[in-house]
Amino acid sequence: MEERAGVFNGLKMLAFAWAVVGPLTMKFFADHGATVVRIETVHRPCTMRASAPYKDNKPGINRAGYFAHFNGNILSFALNMNHPKSHEIVRRLVRWCDIFFENYTPGVIERWGLGYEELRKIKPDIIMLRQSGYGSWGPYRNLPAFGMVLGPIAGLPNFIGFPGKEPLPVGVSAYTDCISPRYAAAATIAAIIHRERTGEGQLIDLSQFETAISFILPGILEYQATGKEPERIGNSSPIACPHGVYPCRGDDRWCTIAVTTEEQWQAFCRAIGSPGLVHDGRFSSLENRKRHEEELNRIVSDWTVNRTPEEVMVCLQKAGVPAGICANTADLLADPQLQHRNIYWRLPHPELGEFTHLGQSFMLSRTPAAPYSPSPLLGEHTEMVCTELLGMTDEEFIALMQEGVFE
């Protein structure tokens, strides 16, 4: 294996993990140079390998874009866990790794004899990271977890939608999948540092349901303070007016505008060429603007509707008023700020060709994240891991392969 730079160079993670939470967690380590070996099997490929979009609309486990987008820098090791010889190989991988990460429905790992106590017998200082939907223990442990239902059970849709209409999910499907990986990564790094100081490993065991609640927590406190459940308020805000999403010129084009202070209100009126509005009594304070919000929103829309979202953003931001475009996917890929920060990595993939892989979510000045390898083909690194990292002879590897262990 080629040498990887990065702060986690030399750190080793073994992952029995899938869907989105799996790779997002692995990426924090792999993008900073850790060797992350992800166990997969052709008998039950990750749901993301088995879902559209596919290259040229032709299904195939190595042609799925959803999988490839999130799995850069990760190594794939194919292993049939139903083969009797797989267990010895897993033991060798466990002895090799620093961190054992899994996010299957609780019970799967235990059935394979890979619970925390078993892992400790194989490697006493192992760090085990678990991220199940509702916790590895407790009444909901057997409930299959998908991000599409975790958001609602954690209460998110209560805060999305218009008064009197149905609550809505965050449109980014499985939205909560990006929450627990961050808690998991921070805690796991703390555990690694602890191990280096004391020699002790440990178990980190997160519930995605619980970490998702941290993203609506003010609602829990407000409920305690007022006894009232949250109300859906559309795009309005109690502390800003105008505050909303406004139509722009073009097909399904929109902008956002948020006026939070009197200074911004005056700047806004001048920027839209209606300085007279500053003296309009209906709009002379936040309270008055809230009272006449519908009228005001009509005035704002009349101004935005003949302009592109970019024109609105540049004009208002220049005047010091918070405003932006409502970016669609094409806008995201062309966004000069995101490009400046290198959020997407274009990497050559053997089946997808030049393909956009997700980069990192933050920037480090001394030890930047970097693309080392594209998303793996299923089992692409099995031989390399066996011979270079586990020290198998070629004969041993070939014999096991012929028996169908690496499938």
Added chain:
Amino acid sequence: MLEHLRALDLTDEKGFLCGKILADLGVNVIKVEPPGGCPSRRRPPFWGNEPDPEKNIYWLTYNTNKKGITLDITSMRGKEIFRRLVKTADFVIESFAPGYLDSLGIGYVNLSKESPHLIWASITPFGQEGPYRDYRYEDIVVMGMSGTLYQTGDADGPPVHMSVPQAPLHAGADAAVGCMVAYYHRVKTGLGQHVDVSMQQSAAWFQANAVPVYELNGVILRRAGAFRAGTSSQVPQRQVWPCKDGYVFFNVIGGRTGAKTLSALTAWMDEEGMATDFLLSMDWDSFDMFKVSAEVMEKISRPVGEFFLRHTRRELLKGAVARGISIGPLFGMKDLLEDECLLARDFWTGLEHPELGGSIIYPRMFIRASLMDCSVRLPAPRIGEHNREIYGELGFSEAEMEKLREEGVI
């Protein structure tokens, strides 16, 4: 575990979660606010609706486990004290406009020279550099520029914003990860570094399958409201379903992933005489959402929808747990506080807040680890609550502190 470390947290509402996660992991996090309190304390909502900076809901929510001091970092004396404080710190977390602290002479550029081991996290709307670095922030603006709004809302309506600000949470959590990666590097080399977090980037980071769908199919994912966008099927699938006492979320998923749920749901409906012949005749293992027709979808949705309407959220959840079906009731705040699973896992705990006339229920911990106690220990600090302790430690006498107070420095 990280109790030997200290972080100075100068953030406003844009960055609270970073210090909160570090504090949960054991770092001694000290909020540094201007005298009179952080400006974010004046933004509603408030506990009891009184506009009191000590009763700010966001402050109370995301600043537990931190201590708090006041310091006017713009004054000469304040800058000097800040430099002394930074010398005792391992992390500085701030959310000022890019360049602001540098202009005061107390930014990363200057202070990292004095303390090369320092890890400095900056959480800003768009990042430290680049064409949008000076753009103004409101959550709706950043969430719009992250791509999230465009996909949220009804198909025939405008993009919709979530009313609990999300960008600060994505960015705060990322900053915590960045601080820990940087700390690992420091353990190895002794050197600190700058962690540059952009709220736009953090929120844009996870957009599910939007980018690959665009790249491979040339399709921009649009809003689908109560339906689900971006699946393989051309047929809309409902995911928000009315039930007897509210809503449940349920997705018809094909292949092996969905087969378990669909066959178990059909069996349950059959027990109650509500499974149609069509549902009973389905071979769910070979059900393919890629090929499903609108007619078949309707034959699934109609009886399933009727079944949900007959039951309450709790009945559906209970049945789902017993049968391993993926159904998510929409929980309100009371539901969460009373949820059986969260209670069984001892998720909620109270913190005494005498000034609010009682205690506040908080999550006990988000991180459960065998050797790290990440539980909530300290309530969010009041303005200047720990001035005496922290400045005393720094060597200030009572008289000196009194003088600093009079001069408006602390």
